[in-house]
Amino acid sequence: MQLNQLQSLKQLCLALAEFYRFPDEQFYQELISGEWTEMIGELGQKAGLTGRKPRLSFDLTFSALKQEYIRSFIGVGEPAAPPVESIYKVWTADPSAQVVFARQKGYLMGDSALHIRYLLESLGLELPAELAYQPDHLAVLLELLVFFLETPEPNQVVQYLEDHFDWLPDFYDRLSEIKANELYLEVTSLLMECLQQMTVLLQGLSSIEEVS
């Protein structure tokens, strides 16, 4: 049971990560056809989430979806909510930093990025070109989470979850503040639910391998 739940949560994380990347035609077609909604709904059910049906249906052309992505996450013409961890946290805890923004939020390449960059380099992992400059982009964090779920140590994964996903409520608030597309609010809400469930599940395990 636990194995199935964890596998479903992993799949769900990967599926939701796609929404935070710039949409391509194939993703759009699958999304508009309802395949993703169905699949995410099934995964959510298997993962033991609340059981509510995700509201991922929408009526947008491909161009309009791209513009909605830009409006929500890049922000041309109005403020946006970039899905990047550093922006929502104090830039650095290192007391030796003497730049004006050292203790401020709102900047890229903060301590979070430093840690993720370190993890990626240590593991010998490379990012795709589109995300190469944003190590702590939410899509990268989720991909790395799934990567860590392959390891036998649930405590380590829980630590990673606590270290790198505690900003999602602030991110959600920012999405609400800028009146981001409902699709992205729904995906983010689902993601928070998914990660919370995953944390609870992992905290009850002594070994991921043992379960599997």
Added chain:
Amino acid sequence: MPKFSRRTFLKMATAAGAIGSMPVYLNRNKLLEAAEEATIEKVPTLCNGCSNMCGMFVHVKNGRVWKAEGHPIHLKSRGKLCARGHGTVADIYNPNRVTQPMKRVGEGQFEPITWEQAFQEIGQKLMKIVDVYGGNSVVWMEHGTRGKQYADILLDYIGSPNYITHYATCFTSKTNVWPKMVGTTLYGDHENADYMLFVGRNFAGGIIPNGMNKVLKAKERGAKLVVVDPRHCELAIQADEWIPIRPGTDLAFFLALAHVLITEKLYDVQFVRQYVSGFDEFWQANKNCTPEWAEKITSVPADKIREIAREMAAKAPRAFLETGYHGLNAHYQNSVQQAQANVVINALLGNMFKVGGLLPAASLELGQLDKPVPPAKEKGPRVDGAGEEGPYATVEPGRGIPQLVPKLVEEGKVKAVFIYHYNPLRTGPDPEYQKKMKDAELVVSIPIDWNETSYHTAHYILPESFFLERMETPVNVNGHITHLSPQVAYRAKVVDPVHNTKSLLEIMQGLAKEIGAAEYFNFTVEEEAEAMVAPLGITMAELRKAGCLEFPPTVKPGFPLSAMGKPSLATPSGKVEFSVGVYKANGFSGVPRWVPPKVMPEKENEFRLIHGKQPWHSHHITSNNRYLMAISETYNGTWAWMNSQRAKQLGIKNGDTVTIASELAQKQVQVKVTELLHPDCIWLPSAYGGFSPKAEVAYGVGVNYNDFLPVQVEPIAGSVMGQEVIVTVRKGVN
């Protein structure tokens, strides 16, 4: 369950593929504890908070920018950075930068595209335009002149003469006048002067840290500092005396100073006899310009004018009239004559090429990389007419007339516009007029951030790497302040780019490949830099380590003389020429003579709209920086200034919101009511009025003088005449 596709994502960096062990610091806090122990590297580079390019050290820890400080050797900074320098550093990690190439897909709508797609599409469109309309339908505009070395190759390749800078909004009158009258440009030797007269130049607003340091050192030594300015500017705070002058009448003040120096025989007769040509012509034209005549025009008392002239003469040659910058050299119909009169005053004081007076810039001849050049193509006349036969024959082609470009687009004469490191929609007159640029067939902007020009007009936005992310070629360190020993410095790449951006050279190389010009950009900035420093007997490794190197003195005080002992300035006579032949040949007066401002306020609610810099902003380019804007908030920096008497007449109190209106615009702003401003004018800081919605911090904050300013061209130097505009002011918002 339905299948869903996922795009390729995390990949193993090596072919081996397998993960050996988990990272040591899987825990974030453990990694950060270890990271605190990392060493800090100090990288010398050049600031970009304004165009002065002060030397700075940037501390880097764990690949991140950690601290910034002034370079101790560099002439402009001497160990100090101004607020702009410290604040600007934060922009590197600002998420509101342009993060990757963008293509316009609708009004206010862009899509990210790859660099390859951008180069391909721009290249195809550019060459089609060149084929159909010819090379001179293409314009390159930039702040100037950092992109020129690469822009010139592109323009030569396609056969366009149209390199245009922003200087028409800045100092074109000065650069037009000085080479013609003196053969070079001279700068005040502040540190060694005994009397410094600054007119229309806020040296503490457009601040150069070591420039102000030199002024203050001179003051400590007992030198006198007099500031003539309609506003009690930041420099006036430091001055012995502030003299409010009616804006636009500085020329009359100068002519009256000259009148006193000549009539009271206080001028350096020997200097004039030996080194000046055209003195009589000047005097014949201006012998009626008495202090009493000037008092009526300037509102400066005649006795005060006499006093200043006498005091300066007494201290000469260690006395100077500061040679100016943005202030008066692009603001008025009489800006050129004003710049000419500046030369005259200094020559009459006999201070040129003298310690404590005016000195030339110390510089070294840098080498050049030997590289293939595009085959010569016949170029048509410049599309803006600068330096061409016609109404703008005396305008420097190297500067150009940027304010004409939207009109030229409208007329179908300009089809492609490249805009590099320049934001004419906010820093040029009449933004609605400037928007016409978007109607060209191709508009490419190369910015750092989402400036107004990119957002409202660009078809493609190609983001340049931030100044801390790119290397540039070495430069001579000079301008504005004097130093006998030349210095060479360069901008180093301090950290890797935070976004998918490129240096200008990389952008040009990408574009060149698509238009068949790759061979002309087949070099690196490192190769260029090595070739440039080679004649100096140093290597880039040495310059890289030091950031700024000083060489033995090249400036020797004393008037330049030929081997035969004759004056040898680069002017037709070898002397300082009070009368400019090329002006005469084009129907203008050779010598400066009184020209009134183009417009004057007349009614009770009319004011001349003037503007200026604040010490924490570089006009508009820093206004999206939240730290610098926090300073603005602290000091009510966005407020307009208004004279208290005039305010009282209009029922306006300190802090009231007023409506400023010209024929072009009507805007609201809060007002500071003060006695520290000449009654004829209202003053606005030049930093505000952002209207690019993506520049979140600047957006909608304050108003900008350019909103009210019509498009104009001063005929001799081509300036925008940035303060030739009358506005009405009334209390309230209706």
